[in-house]
Amino acid sequence: MTVLKSGMRLKSAVCTTELMVIRAPAGEDVDIRCGGIAMLSGTVEAATVGALDPVWAGGTLIGKRYVDAQERFELLCTKAGVGALAIGGDALQVKIAKALPTSD
Numbered sequence: 001m002t003v004l005k006s007g008m009r010l011k012s013a014v015c016t017t018e019l020m021v022i023r024a025p026a027g028e029d030v031d032i033r034c035g036g037i038a039m040l041s042g043t044v045e046a047a048t049v050g051a052l053d054p055v056w057a058g059g060t061l062i063g064k065r066y067v068d069a070q071e072r073f074e075l076l077c078t079k080a081g082v083g084a085l086a087i088g089g090d091a092l093q094v095k096i097a098k099a100l101p102t103s104d
Helices: none
Strands: 009-011 020-024 033-034 065-067 073-077 085-087
Touching: none
Parallel strands: none
Antiparallel strands: 009 020, 020 073, 033 085, 065 073
16 A cells, blocks of 8 residues: 555556556555556566466556546656556556637
């Protein structure tokens, strides 16, 4: 479990995925995972700690923002990888840009 703060960096323990926290509720412990394994602090040396769970092998895309269903958490992918992101057992989805109103 990790307390996330805006600007915090995270690394995957099973692939090359790296993230930056954009938004997270203050003071809440979160079980954030990539490839089925808990993510590491960005200051920890990148070393493979576990094996990628095939169920969580959906991949991440650089430059995309990932959010949970309620959009309480928002994470920016700064380095792509093969592991899919989840908070607890709930998969994160790519955030869809909101359409701007048309001008007439």
